[in-house]
Amino acid sequence: MLKIDGVSRSFGDVIALDGVSLEIGQGEFFALLGPSGCGKTTLLRIIAGFERPDAGSVSLDGADLLGTPPNRRPISLMFQSYALFPHMTVAKNVAYGLERERLPKQEVRQRVGEVLETVGLSAHAARKPAQLSGGQRQRVALARSIVKRPRLLLLDEPLSALDKKVRADMQLELKRLQHDVGITFVVVTHDQEEAMSLADRIAVFDNGHVRQVDEPVSLYERPRTPFVADFVGANNLFHGTAGGLDGIKSERFGMLAGTPLEELAAEAGALLAVRPEKIELADGGASSGLAGAVLDVSFYGGVSHVSVEVPGHPKPVLVAVQGAATVRPGAEVKVRWAAEDAVIMAADQ
Amino acid sequence: MPRSPGRWLGAFVFLSPGLAYLVVLMLVPLALVFSYTVFQRGRFGGVVYEFTTENFERLFDPLYLSVVLDSLKIAALTTLIALLVGYPTAYLIAQLPKKWKTLALVAVVLPFWTNFIIRVYAWTILLSGPGLVNSALAKIGLGPLELLYNQGTIVAGLLYSYLPLMVLPLYAAIERLDPQLREASANLGASGFATFRKVTLPLTVPGVLTGCLFVFVPSFGNFVIPEMLGGNKSIMVGNLIRNQFLAARDWPFGATLSLALIAVLVVLLIVQAWAARRA
Numbered sequence: 001m002l003k004i005d006g007v008s009r010s011f012g013d014v015i016a017l018d019g020v021s022l023e024i025g026q027g028e029f030f031a032l033l034g035p036s037g038c039g040k041t042t043l044l045r046i047i048a049g050f051e052r053p054d055a056g057s058v059s060l061d062g063a064d065l066l067g068t069p070p071n072r073r074p075i076s077l078m079f080q081s082y083a084l085f086p087h088m089t090v091a092k093n094v095a096y097g098l099e100r101e102r103l104p105k106q107e108v109r110q111r112v113g114e115v116l117e118t119v120g121l122s123a124h125a126a127r128k129p130a131q132l133s134g135g136q137r138q139r140v141a142l143a144r145s146i147v148k149r150p151r152l153l154l155l156d157e158p159l160s161a162l163d164k165k166v167r168a169d170m171q172l173e174l175k176r177l178q179h180d181v182g183i184t185f186v187v188v189t190h191d192q193e194e195a196m197s198l199a200d201r202i203a204v205f206d207n208g209h210v211r212q213v214d215e216p217v218s219l220y221e222r223p224r225t226p227f228v229a230d231f232v233g234a235n236n237l238f239h240g241t242a243g244g245l246d247g248i249k250s251e252r253f254g255m256l257a258g259t260p261l262e263e264l265a266a267e268a269g270a271l272l273a274v275r276p277e278k279i280e281l282a283d284g285g286a287s288s289g290l291a292g293a294v295l296d297v298s299f300y301g302g303v304s305h306v307s308v309e310v311p312g313h314p315k316p317v318l319v320a321v322q323g324a325a326t327v328r329p330g331a332e333v334k335v336r337w338a339a340e341d342a343v344i345m346a347a348d349q
Numbered sequence: 350m351p352r353s354p355g356r357w358l359g360a361f362v363f364l365s366p367g368l369a370y371l372v373v374l375m376l377v378p379l380a381l382v383f384s385y386t387v388f389q390r391g392r393f394g395g396v397v398y399e400f401t402t403e404n405f406e407r408l409f410d411p412l413y414l415s416v417v418l419d420s421l422k423i424a425a426l427t428t429l430i431a432l433l434v435g436y437p438t439a440y441l442i443a444q445l446p447k448k449w450k451t452l453a454l455v456a457v458v459l460p461f462w463t464n465f466i467i468r469v470y471a472w473t474i475l476l477s478g479p480g481l482v483n484s485a486l487a488k489i490g491l492g493p494l495e496l497l498y499n500q501g502t503i504v505a506g507l508l509y510s511y512l513p514l515m516v517l518p519l520y521a522a523i524e525r526l527d528p529q530l531r532e533a534s535a536n537l538g539a540s541g542f543a544t545f546r547k548v549t550l551p552l553t554v555p556g557v558l559t560g561c562l563f564v565f566v567p568s569f570g571n572f573v574i575p576e577m578l579g580g581n582k583s584i585m586v587g588n589l590i591r592n593q594f595l596a597a598r599d600w601p602f603g604a605t606l607s608l609a610l611i612a613v614l615v616v617l618l619i620v621q622a623w624a625a626r627r628a
Contacts, residue, residue: 050532071535083533087551096547097537148537 001026001184002047002152007056008208009042016042017053018208029178029185031195034205035231040188043205044154047186048077060151071100076145080157082137084129090140091116091125097148115147118177135166142174146181155187159194171197192232196220204228220275222261225349229273236279236317238272239347246339248272252312253290258342269347276320278341281306281327282334289334292317297325308335385604394598404605413589417609420585423500424569427507431515431564432557434508439519440549443526454520457513465510469577472506473497476578498580506574507564514563522556523549555625562621570610586610 002024009017016039024030032040045051047058049070058065065073076097084093091112098108116122119139129137138158145153158174159167175198178185189195195202196216203213206227212219223229229237238256240248242264247257248271258272282289292310304325307316317335327333386404389397407413442453460468475481476496483493496502526549534544572587579585586606593603 048532048536050535069535070532071538071540075536077533077536079529079533081527081529083527083529085530085533085548085552096534096539100538100540100543144537 001028001061002186003057003059003062004043004047005057005059007043007046007053007058009039009046009051009053015039015208017046019056020208020210021056022203022210022213024184024186027182027184029175029198029200030187031199031202032186032188032205033192033195033202033232034190036190038205039208040205041156044077044156044186044188047152048075048154049073074151075154076148076150076152077154078141078145078156078158080160082129082141082161084137084140084144086129089126089128090121090132093129093140094144094147097144101148111147115143118146118180119143119173134162135170138162138170142177146177146183149181150183152184152186155185157189158187160189160191167194174198196232204231206231222343223273224261224345226271226345226347229271229343229345234276234318234320235273236276236315238274238313240270240272242266242268242270242344248344256342257337257339258344259340260344262345264344264346270344271347272342272344274337274342276305276318277303279317279319279335279337281308281319281321281325282336284332284334286334286336289336290317291332291334294327294329294331294333296329297327299324308333310335382604382607385601386608388601390599390601394600396600401601404601407602408605408609413606416584416589417586417613419500420569420587421613423503423507423575423585424565427504427511427568428515428561428565430504430508431512432561435512435515435519435560436557439516440523442516442520443523454517457516457520460509461513466573466577469506469510469574472502472509473577476502497578500579500584502578503575503584506578507568507571510574511564511567514567515560518559518563519553519556522553522559526552558621558625562617565617566614569614 002022004020004022004024007017007020008015018039020039020043032043034040042051046053047065049065049068052066060074085096088096094112094115095108098111103111112125113122116125119142121136121139121143124132124136129140132140138161142158145155155174159170162170171194174185187195187198196219199216201213201215202219204211204219204227211225212223212228214222214224219228220233223232223235226237229235238248238250238253240250240256242260243249243255245260247255250256250272256272258274260270264270280289284291290310290313292308295307295309295316297307298305303320303322306319306321306325306327308319309316319335385396387400387402389399389401389403391397438457442450442457445453477483478493478497480496482496486494530548530552531544534548535541539547569585570587571585572591575585575588576591579588586609590603590606590610593599593606597603
């Protein structure tokens with residue numbers, strides 16, 4: 001439905017987007033994920049029409065978007081700051097887009113009423129934005145965006161201004177709403193948990209490039225580039241050279257077990273990534289595994305994180321265990337994992 | 350807020366120089382002037398301390414009333430034109446890149462670097478019978494026109510002098526506006542004009558009110574510009590007051606006119622404050 005093809009944009013010397021191509025399907029909940037300054041917001045502003053790309057094309061349902069001024073695109077944008085009109089009531093804010101379409105007053109009133117009902121703000125219709133809480137303001141912004149029934153709804157860091165508890169509620173609500181209204185959502189976020197829990201598919205951005213586009217589970221379990229392996233979720237990364245189908249050759253540790261996602265050229269630089277929850281914490285006397293000493297144990301309720309200092313590895317190895325950990329800092333342990341639980345990728349992408 | 354006696358004392362120490370200045374040089378003279386309004390004039394200026402309401406009765410003499418109304422008209426027209434010219438100027442300056450913005454603002458206040466009287470005097474030379482404007486007009490086959498000594502000239506002079514006072518508060522108000530509000534408006538389908546009418550203008554109303562006040566107040570009470578550009582006639586309240594004190598030597602009536610002038614301005618200030626709070 002939305003097709004982005006070879007879009008590039010730079011600001012002076014800074015390249016915000018470098019040949020980005022993406023295709024987003026009808027009804028999809030799509031996330032653009034990346035650290036701040038990676039170009040994801042620039043892409044969002046290009047889609048909305050507030051920024052022009054230096055090169056490339058953007059089309060919606062096959063029709064070129066770049067020639068259309070922002071106020072004629074069937075696209076709504078929910079701003080990170082919400083950008084609610086401070087001098088208008090909630091109802092006026094929501095009605096604004098419909099009034100610009102010169103719809104009959106009766107229809108405007110009815111649709112505003114319906115959408116305020118949907119976001120649970122009917123009782124606050126006569127208030128000004130300054131009289132609302134952060135979560136309520138976010139809902140007004142959302143209502144104002146969806147009331148026009150856009151083809152596409154863009155959300156710029158929609159939940160970043162909310163505190164943790166409200167954020168979790170709003171995540172659920174966003175998902176439900178997207179399901180109910182059937183609008184295609186594109187959300188920009190730097191919060192990977194948010195992207196994972198909300199989106200059907202995620203595009204991971206880094207320095208103006210798209211590093212991987214995948215479903216959340218695939219992105220987590222089968223990262224295809226070192227950046228994705230490092231950025232998405234906690235990971236333990238080991239450098240080495242390609243070592244066939246069941247591991248990499250590490251200078252310090254010898255063969256490390258893992259599964260390459262694609263065939264690597266012999267002796268090519270390789271990176272092995274293994275998730276903390278896939279690592280087994282074995283007794284110091286165990287026959288296999290990398291020997292180390294427990295550095296620190298943190299209890300998070302359902303899980304505990306144990307960091308293990310492995311001599312020769314630059315960062316402590318992070319191990320997640322269910323419940324409370326039985327080891328204490330200083331204990332001699334070994335860390336090991338099964339070959340199918342670790343992924344191997346080329347190091348140079 | 351000061352609560353303990355010590356803090357009151359501290360506040361008093363820091364406030365006293367300014368307070369003393371205000372009381373001695375403003376409140377006391379003002380009280381004196383206002384007290385004159387109920388006394389009779391002395392034969393050669395000054396005041397005879399005998400109670401009378403005659404001064405207030407004279408205020409409603411059609412002769413003087415028309416001067417007050419003319420002053421209101423001239424000041425209002427000046428303010429309106431200043432707003433119509435100043436708003437687009439301020440809007441454009443607010444959109445400029447940062448370094449150009451500074452340059453444009455310096456250009457706006459540049460006339461203030463020359464003495465006010467000299468600048469107004471320059472206008473009389475420009476607009477006089479054989480002046481620069483008329484000789485330029487003659488070259489294209491127009492004129493000579495009677496450009497000096499009418500109400501239009503006064504408005505032009507006031508506008509020239511006080512336009513920066515309109516541009517600066519407007520600029521501050523427009524500059525402070527979150528540019529995302531305009532983007533949000535466009536995103537919701539509004540044209541550029543609709544965005545201006547529904548978002549930009551309503552949110553800059555406080556700046557508009559401040560600018561109007563800054564231009565209206567000095568225009569209304571002005572006497573230098575009407576005297577130099579309007580001919581030596583008592584066209585505006587300012588001239589009238591000056592003439593009562595210095596030429597007619599009628600201090601009590603001059604004081605009464607001053608009181609009327611201040612009363613009008615206070616009412617305007619209250620209206621402005623009320624409107625700004627509602628906006």
